[in-house]
Amino acid sequence: MKKTLLVIGREYITRVRKRTFIISTILFPLLYLGLIFGTGYITEKTSRKLHVALIDSSGYFNKAAVAQANQQDSSSYIDYVTINPDTLKKNYSSLGYDAYIVIPPIKWEEGAKNVALKTDKTYGVVPVMKVEGKLNAIWSTIKSEKLGIDENKRQILNQSNITVNAKNINDEKSNAKIASGIGYACGFLIYFIMLIYGSQVMMGVMEEKTNRIAEVVVSSIRPFQLMLGKIIGIGLVALTQFALWIAFIFIIYNITKASGSASNNVSGLVGSVQTVFTSINVPLIIFCFAFYLLGGFFFYSSLYAAIGSAVNEDMREAQSLAFPVTMLVIFSIILMTSAMADPTGPLAFWASIIPFSSPIVMMARIPFGVPGTVPWWQLGLSMALLVLGFILTTWFAGKIYRIGILMYGKKPTWKEMIKWAFRKS
Amino acid sequence: MTLLDVQQIKKYFATQKAVDDISFSVAPGSIFGLLGPNGAGKTTLLRMITGIIYPDAGTIIFDGKKFDPLKDIERIGYMPEERGLYKKMKIGEQALYLAQLKGLSKSHATQLIKEWFTKLEMESWWNKKVEDLSKGMSQKLQFVTTVLHNPKLVILDEPFSGLDPVNSNLIKDEIFRLAKNGATVIFSTHRMEQVEEICNHIVLVNKGKKILDGTVKEVKQQFKENLFRISFDAMPLNTNNDSFTIVRQNDDYSLVVKINEGHTPNDMLRYFLQANVNIYSFNEILPSLNEIFIQLVEGTPAARQFQNVTA
Numbered sequence: 001m002k003k004t005l006l007v008i009g010r011e012y013i014t015r016v017r018k019r020t021f022i023i024s025t026i027l028f029p030l031l032y033l034g035l036i037f038g039t040g041y042i043t044e045k046t047s048r049k050l051h052v053a054l055i056d057s058s059g060y061f062n063k064a065a066v067a068q069a070n071q072q073d074s075s076s077y078i079d080y081v082t083i084n085p086d087t088l089k090k091n092y093s094s095l096g097y098d099a100y101i102v103i104p105p106i107k108w109e110e111g112a113k114n115v116a117l118k119t120d121k122t123y124g125v126v127p128v129m130k131v132e133g134k135l136n137a138i139w140s141t142i143k144s145e146k147l148g149i150d151e152n153k154r155q156i157l158n159q160s161n162i163t164v165n166a167k168n169i170n171d172e173k174s175n176a177k178i179a180s181g182i183g184y185a186c187g188f189l190i191y192f193i194m195l196i197y198g199s200q201v202m203m204g205v206m207e208e209k210t211n212r213i214a215e216v217v218v219s220s221i222r223p224f225q226l227m228l229g230k231i232i233g234i235g236l237v238a239l240t241q242f243a244l245w246i247a248f249i250f251i252i253y254n255i256t257k258a259s260g261s262a263s264n265n266v267s268g269l270v271g272s273v274q275t276v277f278t279s280i281n282v283p284l285i286i287f288c289f290a291f292y293l294l295g296g297f298f299f300y301s302s303l304y305a306a307i308g309s310a311v312n313e314d315m316r317e318a319q320s321l322a323f324p325v326t327m328l329v330i331f332s333i334i335l336m337t338s339a340m341a342d343p344t345g346p347l348a349f350w351a352s353i354i355p356f357s358s359p360i361v362m363m364a365r366i367p368f369g370v371p372g373t374v375p376w377w378q379l380g381l382s383m384a385l386l387v388l389g390f391i392l393t394t395w396f397a398g399k400i401y402r403i404g405i406l407m408y409g410k411k412p413t414w415k416e417m418i419k420w421a422f423r424k425s
Numbered sequence: 426m427t428l429l430d431v432q433q434i435k436k437y438f439a440t441q442k443a444v445d446d447i448s449f450s451v452a453p454g455s456i457f458g459l460l461g462p463n464g465a466g467k468t469t470l471l472r473m474i475t476g477i478i479y480p481d482a483g484t485i486i487f488d489g490k491k492f493d494p495l496k497d498i499e500r501i502g503y504m505p506e507e508r509g510l511y512k513k514m515k516i517g518e519q520a521l522y523l524a525q526l527k528g529l530s531k532s533h534a535t536q537l538i539k540e541w542f543t544k545l546e547m548e549s550w551w552n553k554k555v556e557d558l559s560k561g562m563s564q565k566l567q568f569v570t571t572v573l574h575n576p577k578l579v580i581l582d583e584p585f586s587g588l589d590p591v592n593s594n595l596i597k598d599e600i601f602r603l604a605k606n607g608a609t610v611i612f613s614t615h616r617m618e619q620v621e622e623i624c625n626h627i628v629l630v631n632k633g634k635k636i637l638d639g640t641v642k643e644v645k646q647q648f649k650e651n652l653f654r655i656s657f658d659a660m661p662l663n664t665n666n667d668s669f670t671i672v673r674q675n676d677d678y679s680l681v682v683k684i685n686e687g688h689t690p691n692d693m694l695r696y697f698l699q700a701n702v703n704i705y706s707f708n709e710i711l712p713s714l715n716e717i718f719i720q721l722v723e724g725t726p727a728a729r730q731f732q733n734v735t736a
Contacts, residue, residue, distance in 0.1 A: 014513070212509030213509035215509055216505060216510075216570070
């Protein structure tokens with residue numbers, strides 16, 4: 001036991017002291033947030049604004065209505081022109097337009113069906129949709145006027161949308177939207193950490209094997225102790241990283257709250273974060289996250305350790321052997337997206353009970369509310385099975401590891417590795 | 426009294442009888458050579474003695490008791506053939522870590538490392554990393570980590586491979602010193618000249634079986650072919666006698682002769698004393714271990730064939 005602690009200590013300290021750990025701890029949340037918000041922001045900013053000339057042969061459109069629409073919506077620009085379509089066809093680009101539209105002679109009661117946006121370039125769906133939206137806005141104003149609906153009545157008509165929010169009567173605080181947001185975030189975080197740290201375990205084992213240090217170390221301790229020490233050490237590194245992130249969030253939250261009165265935007269943000277915090281059970285989620293993070297990590301990383309012990313320095317060998325395991329992790333994330341759609345359904349239930357996928361799927365379900373969405377017995381069963389699962393995989397991996405770490409030469413197949421696991425010592 | 430007693434141990438792998446019924450014993454304080462061609466089963470044998478793998482059959486008695494890997498591991502130092510160290514770890518910390526794994530306390534280990542580093546002129550290495558060391562330097566470090574915890578039994582698998590003559594001698598001196606201080610050294614090699622120089626006792630294995638066991642002197646006596654070399658001031662006119670047969674005649678007035686069955690070297694000497702020439706030198710030619718090794722191993726296929734093992 002004392003020696004296993006030594007191994008844990010070495011694995012932990014050498015990793016935490018590395019510059020890459022510090023950098024990744026700071027960069028990962030930024031990248032993660034950047035991935036979520038950045039892509040939306042970039043599409044918003046870089047989408048093309050079409051400058052379109054409009055010729056009306058129906059007689060309903062007029063300069064004032066188009067100008068008003070341009071004012072209300074700046075995502076495209078429409079210019080009402082009155083020139084011959086053939087002249088426009090020749091000159092539209094030299095006049096500074098990206099495209100032109102000719103509204104055919106139509107009757108307002110029948111509606112305008114297809115209108116062509118004529119251009120010599122190819123545009124994406126989004127900028128064309130913006131033009132379409134603007135034209136429809138003008139068109140509906142025209143129709144309202146024809147029907148004698150004034151501005152007041154139109155506003156009343158537009159207010160008639162009903163929004164439906166699911167409320168769990170067992171759990172008044174729960175908010176499905178916030179819950180799915182947090183569920184997704186937790187599921188994906190566990191997914192990333194399992195893959196990243198799992199492959200770290202694999203590489204660590206491969207490094208020990210190819211450096212031949214493994215043989216020196218196993219002349220001092222049991223191979224199982226070495227493997228367990230490595231897995232626990234790296235698991236603690238993952239947990240440290242997670243704890244640092246939690247600390248960051250609380251520090252940033254408190255700083256923004258303290259300086260919140262300064263600006264309306266910030267206090268609005270603090271307010272929305274507070275709604276998030278009050279709608280979920282924060283301590284329970286943090287506890288479960290840590291549990292499923294470690295449980296899932298132990299479950300998969302022991303398999304990765306077994307793979308690392310079986311191959312030589314060739315990274316490709318390791319990857320091909322690790323493929324089925326990695327597929328299981330990726331499959332869990334696919335199950336999660338389906339389970340989120342119906343967090344109390346049978347798929348969500350089974351996927352969050354079976355240890356292969358439970359770390360990701362259960363963690364995605366928990367924010368919906370315990371015991372509202374996830375009864376206590378399900379949580380308990382899932383946790384117990386996960387513990388049982390990782391004890392089993394660790395035992396299995398230990399058997400393979402013990403043989404693999406001293407074997408050099410040809411890469412074994414999974415079939416051979418399973419044979420090793422069941423061989424008597 | 427023996428420190429290590431290996432009794433009829435066997436280890437079969439799927440396609441190989443790696444170690445097939447080998448027994449030998451090692452006296453305390455001796456330097457024991459385990460010899461054999463590549464793939465003879467030496468490494469498997471050593472791994473069983475270090476407790477890294479378990480024998481399929483047979484027993485190992487260590488220091489009077491049945492070998493218990495969990496407990497006895499701390500009294501054994503093992504340096505495998507393929508050297509292994511953490512490349513990115515600082516040398517001082519690495520030595521400390523490996524020593525602590527052998528059960529030493531941190532302060533005791535630190536003190537011992539400092540002593541060894543001073544002795545082998547490695548003081549400036551403490552904060553360097555292994556990747557900064559040359560092959561010979563990391564070999565030295567590996568040796569230090571192997572013997573640091575003052576093991577009763579030191580097992581060295583090919584300790585001199587990759588070392589230049591100077592460092593080789595350094596390690597050799599340390600091996601002698603260890604034996605003098607009461608440690609027992611087992612080392613495996615296929616470099617016979619080192620064995621003649623260092624070992625008291627040898628065992629030769631081939632294809633998983635022991636084919637030779639004895640002290641270096643005994644083995645040489647066992648394989649001697651009654652060859653003698655005799656030199657004169659001038660070649661005798663008549664060199665035909667019942668007591669010997671000439672194997673080779675050299676240009677420098679010397680002969681290599683084989684004493685015939687039923688005769689002694691004295692018979693030959695008596696003959697030449699009467700032959701009216703002056704004898705300058707006379708000595709027995711003992712086979713070198715290298716020759717014995719080749720003689721024993723030759724004729725068997727150089728590489729072991731794969732076979733089906735049913736056991």
